[in-house]
Structure formats: structure tokens, C-alpha cells
Amino acid sequence: MNDPRAAAPAHAQGDPAQEVVLRCEGLGRAYEDGDRRVRVLEGVELALAPGEKIAVVGASGSGKSTLLNLLGGLDRPSAGRVLLCGADLATLPERKLCELRNRQLGFVYQFHHLLPEFDARENVAMPLLIRGTARREALARAAQVLERVGLAQRLDHRPSQLSGGERQRVAIARALVGEPACVLMDEPTGNLDPASAAQVLELIDELGALRAAFVVVTHDPAIAARMHRTLELREGRLEPRA
Amino acid sequence: MRLPELQVWVWAWKLWRTRATQALLSVLGVVSGVGGLVLVLAVGAGAQQEMRSALGALGSGTVILQADNHGALDAARLARIGALLPELVEQSTGVAYRQAEVGAGESHPGRARLVGVDSQYASMFSLRLHSGRFVTPYDVVHRSPVCVVGARLGRALFPRRQVLGQVVQYGASWCRVVGVLADNRTRLPDLEGVGVSASDYLLYLPVTTIVGSGSAYALDEITVRFSDEAHLGAGLDSLRRIVERQRAEGEIRVVVPVEVLRQKHRLQQVFQYLLLGATFVLLVVGGTGIMNNMMLNVLSRRAEIGLRRALGATRADIIAQFVSEAMVIAVAGGLAGIILGALSAMLLGWVSDWQTQFSLAAGAAGFAVSLLVGIVFGSYPALQAAAVSPVRSLHEL
Numbered sequence: 345m346n347d348p349r350a351a352a353p354a355h356a357q358g359d360p361a362q363e364v365v366l367r368c369e370g371l372g373r374a375y376e377d378g379d380r381r382v383r384v385l386e387g388v389e390l391a392l393a394p395g396e397k398i399a400v401v402g403a404s405g406s407g408k409s410t411l412l413n414l415l416g417g418l419d420r421p422s423a424g425r426v427l428l429c430g431a432d433l434a435t436l437p438e439r440k441l442c443e444l445r446n447r448q449l450g451f452v453y454q455f456h457h458l459l460p461e462f463d464a465r466e467n468v469a470m471p472l473l474i475r476g477t478a479r480r481e482a483l484a485r486a487a488q489v490l491e492r493v494g495l496a497q498r499l500d501h502r503p504s505q506l507s508g509g510e511r512q513r514v515a516i517a518r519a520l521v522g523e524p525a526c527v528l529m530d531e532p533t534g535n536l537d538p539a540s541a542a543q544v545l546e547l548i549d550e551l552g553a554l555r556a557a558f559v560v561v562t563h564d565p566a567i568a569a570r571m572h573r574t575l576e577l578r579e580g581r582l583e584p585r586a
Numbered sequence: 587m588r589l590p591e592l593q594v595w596v597w598a599w600k601l602w603r604t605r606a607t608q609a610l611l612s613v614l615g616v617v618s619g620v621g622g623l624v625l626v627l628a629v630g631a632g633a634q635q636e637m638r639s640a641l642g643a644l645g646s647g648t649v650i651l652q653a654d655n656h657g658a659l660d661a662a663r664l665a666r667i668g669a670l671l672p673e674l675v676e677q678s679t680g681v682a683y684r685q686a687e688v689g690a691g692e693s694h695p696g697r698a699r700l701v702g703v704d705s706q707y708a709s710m711f712s713l714r715l716h717s718g719r720f721v722t723p724y725d726v727v728h729r730s731p732v733c734v735v736g737a738r739l740g741r742a743l744f745p746r747r748q749v750l751g752q753v754v755q756y757g758a759s760w761c762r763v764v765g766v767l768a769d770n771r772t773r774l775p776d777l778e779g780v781g782v783s784a785s786d787y788l789l790y791l792p793v794t795t796i797v798g799s800g801s802a803y804a805l806d807e808i809t810v811r812f813s814d815e816a817h818l819g820a821g822l823d824s825l826r827r828i829v830e831r832q833r834a835e836g837e838i839r840v841v842v843p844v845e846v847l848r849q850k851h852r853l854q855q856v857f858q859y860l861l862l863g864a865t866f867v868l869l870v871v872g873g874t875g876i877m878n879n880m881m882l883n884v885l886s887r888r889a890e891i892g893l894r895r896a897l898g899a900t901r902a903d904i905i906a907q908f909v910s911e912a913m914v915i916a917v918a919g920g921l922a923g924i925i926l927g928a929l930s931a932m933l934l935g936w937v938s939d940w941q942t943q944f945s946l947a948a949g950a951a952g953f954a955v956s957l958l959v960g961i962v963f964g965s966y967p968a969l970q971a972a973a974v975s976p977v978r979s980l981h982e983l
């Protein structure tokens with residue numbers, strides 16, 4: 345297997361002139377627990393270039409999912425800000441935030457969260473349908489992406505008719521169909537058997553050719569090894585892993 | 587970002603298609619509620635139609651005097667009423683009833699009602715002729731052996747033959763058919779027992795032919811039409827005085843057909859109000875069933891809601907989605923209820939003497955109410971769905 349770090353985009357190699365897809369500045373998140381204030385994240389700094397793939401690792405409860413929620417605009421930071429394609433997520437009105445999330449972000453979760461009433465193609469087309477794309481066009485584009493992730497023969501299958509690995513590939517196709525600037529993955533192989541996990545990993549490698557940036561939260565060293573950079577969350581701060 | 591409207595309905599339809607049993611159970615209340623509403627409207631429309639028919643056929647100023655015993659009314663009295671109240675009475679007619687076995691050749695359909703009439707009768711009750719003519723003054727004066735048959739009796743007597751010109755036997759006598767009535771059942775109110783019959787199983791003869799000649803032959807009924815309803819009060823008073831003076835000759839009942847109809851409709855209105863109340867309760871129960879079901883849906887689909895939010899759906903999109911799901915199920919129940927209500931109205935019309943009339947307006951009202959139930963009872967669960975936190979719901983599994 346080629347070392348993916350060799351193909352790291354210019355920004356990852358330290359070119360400050362390179363455009364940034366996703367940036368965190370002094371990002372912090374704290375929760376009130378009775379009289380106690382629990383700081384989960386503090387002063388997180390991050391800049392992600394187009395096409396860059398990073399892994400975020402850390403112990404359980406270190407705040408990885410919290411970071412992902414903040415990067416996706418699903419949660420509001422207690423301090424600092426997240427800039428997605430130059431827009432500060434915390435200051436956007438709901439409609440604009442939803443539109444930005446729909447157009448510039450893709451999500452892949454540990455549990456695929458596919459809708460059981462719909463077939464693979466309809467599940468993948470969901471972001472486009474929410475965007476307002478005509479149904480016929482949305483389904484056609486969904487079929488193309490499913491073909492790309494190796495599921496051309498599974499277009500009309502419902503989630504219950506797919507294997508675990510296939511479901512996760514459908515979820516990845518759903519994240520990519522809207523051609524987002526950034527894809528956020530939360531333990532994408534965490535719920536898969538080794539064989540299915542390997543398939544998904546190969547797919548993530550193949551997607552390296554895309555211009556989308558990837559943030560992958562994982563416990564799996566195999567996934568981290570395939571990323572351009574690996575960052576570790578420790579005591580609320582995001583630091584490069586040696 | 588707005589979801590395309592069609593897409594929302596497609597999603598809603600797909601949801602319920604895969605949860606048919608759940609949908610069926612939650613929609614029963616709406617089915618019965620809308621069915622009840624359609625039935626109420628059909629009864630109301632039928633009652634109005636019946637009243638309009640009655641007023642059209644009888645006029646609002648019609649009064650019927652009925653003799654409780656033979657001899658209380660006769661032709662002489664009929665003449666006197668006309669003479670005493672010339673400025674009030676527009677038209678009057680006397681009727682005598684008999685029952686007899688009727689037959690023609692091989693056909694013996696059984697007993698029929700013979701109605702002895704004068705030439706005024708047809709115009710007073712707005713009877714329509716299918717063919718031929720009605721009883722004339724000449725027939726009454728000369729006791730002509732002629733008759734006019736009601737539409738149904740004509741078909742029973744002569745199933746595959748022309749009725750006009752045939753000879754009909756009634757009891758031991760004979761008459762020649764000079765007229766056939768059109769179907770008058772839908773036009774005349776069914777007031778059996780007060781002198782007006784919607785039945786077409788009747789044989790009309792000159793009154794003198796069945797009760798005998800002379801100037802004072804006995805009558806069973808005298809029908810008086812006052813020139814308009816405004817004269818009805820004064821006319822009724824005068825008639826009652828005349829009847830009172832002649833009480834010694836026998837009891838006479840004074841019947842105002844329109845008033846009888848109004849009483850009947852008041853009874854129907856009570857039924858309508860009761861049914862309307864029950865319908866309201868059923869709709870609330872039905873709506874609550876839908877709301878309960880939708881609340882369960884919100885709980886069981888929290889991850890889906892979170893995912894949709896993550897994919898870019900706004901709170902308004904989530905509300906639109908859940909309200910549309912409630913509307914789809916409520917309207918499906920409403921459509922079933924409209925069919926149920928229409929069938930119930932037909933059944934009620936068959937088993938009772940109530941006229942019912944299903945109309946498109948009743949169907950539209952049923953549809954609108956079911957839509958409203960969907961919106962009203964789907965809104966709260968939809969708001970709950972929109973309030974689901976995507977952060978929490980996506981990590982609940």
C-alpha cells in the first residue's frame with residue numbers, strides 16, 4: 345500500500361497560502377454539571393486544506409465526538425469559533441447554517457443511520473432531496489455515487505437487505521453525493537467486522553482522489569495510519585501525534 | 587432550505603406503506619368520525635330536499651281534513667267550505683279511499699289502494715302524467731268506468747305491455763286505463779296516514795265511481811289549499827270552527843302536511859345534533875390516536891430526525907415532514923370515512939322513511955375535516971420532532 349502521507353496536500357506540508365476548508369480558532373466547549381463546569385475542549389486550533397485527510401484519536405470521553413459536532417455545526421461552542429468555507433458557523437442563522445451543512449459537509453457515523461423505509465438509492469439521494477434537487481436528478485446522481493462505491497447492484501436494496509459493510513458504504517455514498525468540501529466521519533469502522541472494515545478502509549483510500557477534506561474520528565490505528573495527519577485529543581486540546 | 591412539497595408527501599406515503607397495521611389502528615377514529623359527519627350532512631340534505639319537494643308538490647298553505655268515521659265528510663261539505671271561505675281558498679278537492687284486489691288478465695298483483703278523486707286532485711298534488719290524461723269533471727259527473735294507474739302498479743299489472751287503454755279489474759268492477767302516472771315518489775313526501783302518499787302503487791278513479799252518486803257522497807278526506815301560507819292561520823281558524831260546529835256528525839282531524847313534515851324534521855335535527863356530537867367526540871378520539879401514534883414515531887425515529895438535521899434539514903422541514911405524515915394518514919382515514927358515511931346514508935335511506943342525500947359538498951367537508959384533524963393533531967408531535975437535539979439523538983444508539 346502507498347503511504348498516503350506522501351500525497352498530502354500543500355497545506356498539510358506547511359504552505360500558508362493554501363486555501364482552508366475548515367478552521368477552528370480557540371475552540372472550547374464546556375458543560376454545566378450541577379455546580380461544576382466541565383471543560384471538554386479548550387483552545388482547539390485546526391486548519392484543514394481541500395483534499396486533506398486527518399485522523400483524530402483520543403481516549404474515550406476525551407471529546408472526539410464533541411469536536412465533530414462542533415465542526416459540523418450541530419453544537420455551539422462555548423468559546424472560539426468554527427469557520428467552514430470562511431463562514432462562522434456560530435453566527436449563521438439556522439436556515440443558512442442548514443444550507444451550508446447540506447452543501448459543504450458530509451457525515452458518516454459509526455451506526456449508518458440509513459432510513460429503513462427507503463432503498464439504497466433513495467437513502468443516498470436524501471441530501472440532494474433536502475437541498476431541493478428534482479427527484480429524478482437526485483436519484484440518478486445517487487446511482488452514480490453508489491456505483492463508485494461498488495454498490496451498483498444494490499441500488500434498490502433496503503438497508504435490511506444489505507450487509508454491515510455495504511450499509512456503511514451506502515452511508516459514505518450519502519456523505520459524498522452532495523460533493524461536500526469536508527466529510528466528517530465518526531468511527532466509520534467501529535461497528536464492522538474486520539473484513540467489512542477493510543473494505544471501508546480501501547474505499548476511504550480510493551476517495552483520497554476527491555477534493556473533499558476528511559476528518560475521521562477513530563480508535564483504529566489502521567485508519568489513522570492511512571490519513572495525512574493524526575491529531576490527538578488530550579485534556580481538551582488537539583495536538584499532533586508523534 | 588425548503589423541502590420540495592412533492593418529496594415530503596412521497597416520504598410520508600412510504601412511511602405509512604411500511605407501517606400499514608400501525609396506520610390502520612390509529613386511523614379508525616377518523617374513519618368513524620368523518621363517516622358520521624358525512625352521514626349527518628346526508629340526513630340534513632335529504633331532509634331539506636324532502637321539504638323542498640313537499641312545498642313544491644303541496645304548497646305551504648295546504649290543509650287536509652280527515653274523517654275518523656264514515657260520513658263525517660261529504661261532497662256537500664266540500665262545496666260549503668269553498669263557498670264559506672272564497673277569499674282564502676285557492677283550491678279544494680275531496681278524496682275517498684278503498685282497498686281492493688286488482689288484476690288484469692293473467693296478472694293479479696294483489697291488493698292495491700283505490701283513490702277516488704275529482705278533477706282537481708292531480709293539479710293540487712302536482713302529479714305528473716307519464717301518458718294519457720287524468721280524471722275529468724265529465725268522468726266525475728257520469729261515473730265513468732275509467733282509471734289512472736300509478737307507475738309501479740302499472741308495471742305490476744302489465745309487465746311487458748302498454749298500459750294505456752287496457753282494462754283493470756278491481757274487486758268485482760272494471761275500469762279502462764286512460765292515464766298512467768310518471769314516477770312521483772321522489773317528488774311527494776312520504777306521509778302515509780295523513781292523506782298524502784308517495785307510493786305509486788295506487789289506482790285513481792273518479793270519486794263517484796267508487797262511492798256512489800248524488801250531491802252528498804261520503805269522502806274520507808278534503809284537501810284545501812289556501813292562496814298562500816300567510817292565509818293559513820286565518821283559514822285554519824275558520825276550518826276548525828266549521829269542523830267544531832259539525833262535531834256531532836263525527837270526529838274530523840285537521841292535518842297540515844307541512845307542519846307534519848316540520849315535526850319529522852325536528853326529530854331528524856335532534857338525531858343530527860346527537861350524531862354531530864358523537865362525530866366530534868370520534869374526531870377528537872381519532873385525532874388523539876393519530877397524535878399518540880405520531881408521538882411514538884418521534885420517539886422511535888429520533889436518530890432519523892437527527893440524521894436529517896445533520897444532512898441539512900431545518901426545523902421547519904422536520905415540522906413539514908411530520909405534519910404531512912399526520913395529514914396523509916388522516917386524509918386516508920377521511921377518504922375511507924367518506925365512503926363509509928355515503929354507504930351508511932344509503933342504508934339509512936333503505937331501512938327507514940328518511941330521505942338521505944350524499945353530495946359532493948358532504949364529501950368535500952369530510953375531506954376538509956380530515957385534513958384539519960391531520961394538521962391540528964400532527965402539529966404537536968411535529969414540534970416535538972423539531973425540538974429533538976441532533977447531537978443527542980445521533981449518539982443514542
